[in-house]
Amino acid sequence: MRGFLTIGLLQWCVLLGSFSPQSLSTPSFALNTAQRGFTGFKVREPNLYAPNVYADNLEFIATLVDLPGARNKQSYWELSYELYFVPEDKYYEAIKRLPKGPSNPTLEQFPGRMLLLEGHKKIRRLDTLKERTLRFTGVRFKQQVPDPQRTKFAHLMTHFSVKVFDAELKTTLYRTGLLFTEPYQDHPQDPNQAIARKTIYLNFMVTPEGYLNLSQLARDPDSTKW
């Protein structure tokens, strides 16, 4: 078209998975609401002391659910991960300071965070789901958190940097970001009852179109479906 100044679409705002409803709501919560037709509204009671929803130890499971080049020996997956505890007051102070709408927060915007787990892995064999799953058990949690900070609406924050080379697509995908969840989850039989969350998930999948999907929803460990 004659006279067009600019062709192309630019979106400065970065839509980050960490603030999508998928990642903000807790994994089991999302599953339960879908299964039970629960309305999904949660009322936050500020600083509600709830040591019972703090698991002694956490399990951290990172999975590359699937990728087109899974069977190609040249494909590989590299992941840097950090799991933090963010006290409730610090979390909500930080959230208030964030601009409304799409945002791309950084670790530095969450002062007062406490490191629970960190590491880096590079996996060269991606044939099976088992090979594409990283599992860390016995991450000390409850004892790490000072007793007064064991409130229901504190948060667990996962910071990740991921690199996946898909030899089928001949593309290397990169992503870095933050994901949040609460220390509790709803009881599977009774959504009104909170129980300690014991597993933190971090799921990735490379689509045939070359996009990198990301979520921290609880998932069937034997399924390669997103």
Place this chain on the structure above:
Amino acid sequence: MRLVANTFKIAIALVCAGHFSFHAQAQETPSSQQQLLKRVNDLLNSTADEATKWDDKVVAARTQAQIADLIWDTNPDNAKNYLKAAWSATAKVDEPKRERSTFINPSLRNAVRREVLLVARRRAPELAATWLEEMVEESKSSEKKERGTFDDRTARSAVVLQMANELVAENPKAAADLLIESLRDGISFNFQNTLIRIQQKDLALAEKVFRAALARLRTAGMSDPNELLTLDSYLFSPGRVFGANTADNRNSVQMALGGARPDVPLGRQNPALAREFLAIASDLLLAAPLPTGGNVQVAARSLVSAIEMLFQEVNEHLPEKAALLKARAQQLDSEARFATTPPPPRPDMPDIRRGESQESFAERRVDLLEEAAAKGRDVLTRDIGYATAAVGTTVERYQRGLDLTGKIDDKTLREGVRSWLLYRAVLHFIAAGNLDEAHRLNFKNEDAGQRAVCFVVGAQKLIENKDTDRAGEWLREAGAIVRRSDANESLARIALGIVSTYGRFDTQAALDWLLYAVKLMRKTPPTSLTEDKAPSFKRISGITPVSDFTIRTTGFSLQSAVAVFAPDQFEQVLYVLNDITPQEARGVAILTLCRKFLKTKPKAVAGKIRRGVGSCQPSVAARRRNSTLDEAFLILPKL
């Protein structure tokens, strides 16, 4: 051995060429021309028949619609069937899977439907009318998806406006009719875009369409303030369209930039019309009720921001309405509840300084990103941070980007970002006519595919400058890269770029390269082969911006390559094209060849087979124009 086989094949093609050009030139009697025309017609019919079996429904629908148009005068029954088949195929077009944008969501299916409807509108208007109604029914039954601020009102209005935009250059009256038709669904974002183009051709016609929009507002009211802002933009700030602000920050702005701009906006040329619009808009904003059960805050913010955007003009033309609007905005403020504290600074975005140049702002942003990257706790995080900072540099400051890549530890990422920066810079220098600098920089790019593309684009520029000797050198460089690389999707398209560029001054070289391109395209998806811009090369993903700097390049599609050959090479080229796989690509190539033949053959004979073809098929440039219609505006976010 392969070389011998290739040479043999070219020799056969040349023999065919000699044979047929002999027939074409020495013995071109009316009967031989008729025979050739019959052959072209048969080829088109068989291609359209085959298209029903193609997996790629986008290519199938487009091919069938274009063939229907080409053969309509000679075989209307077949043509109608092909057109119907094309419409059926559009229903099977899958939309690319991507997250919905809050700004704009272009639809691939609608883009293909537009092409089919344009043919139907000219050839069988009753079909076009039925199909448009079908789209309305489909929208009602399909899942309701939230529109982006700059999406058109409905799928029907989106398609109708795209059709109008395509027609406006040749037939502003038809485009105006379509614009008025689009008003059935309200005033869409792209309404102003085509209206500006109509205004440039026929001011009175544009005024008529604008009055139809005013009539729509009078009778149906407004569904949301964006309808008013679209018309306001047309009258007072063409090429700059604001969206209603629903953010916390009162000063946030959503703005789309781009499109044609008349020297004097219509609102300045015709103050009476401007006043009429402002009066209607004011009345609607004063009377608009807030939703009772819905999101009152969002609705209130939207109304307040629209009042604030219109206020200056209303105050100038209708001060009494301005006073009422001011009171209404104050009243709505309690519902809108805009934030009273200034928004906090974003860690990846520096504060905006009054009067600062874009370059300076971009530099400060890169400073911030570099600083943030240095704080990463692990190597991968730091690498991604530095890569993000490097691609955040402006094209003129590519050297800073290259320096930043020096801090990236990951080799793949470092080289991927480095070649992205160089690719962008070289294309920029070519477009600016600085070919020496482009040539020097291009050699620094280690990505052979990108380097080859730059040689082709540079050769195109050299041909424009009438320097065919140097263009030949650049094409030989590109060719050498292609020949020593492994076949892939991008390589086939680069070879097609070489064909289309050679075709402007060396037909024999073009034919040789077409033969080679056909071999390379065996595993290339047909849709990719019909893309005319240079390949983007997705070596790395998740770092480089979504905007595509290759968007202004042309000549890399199968159609561009086939279209460079003269009609007297018909059989010779057809011989080469018959080897193409996948079948969709062969169909597209044959259609292009036949169209070119029909377009350039003596009208006396060709007219018998294709009356009215000239306006049937949009040029590659026109297709690109329309495929990017929704993307033709630079969408600025809320700040």
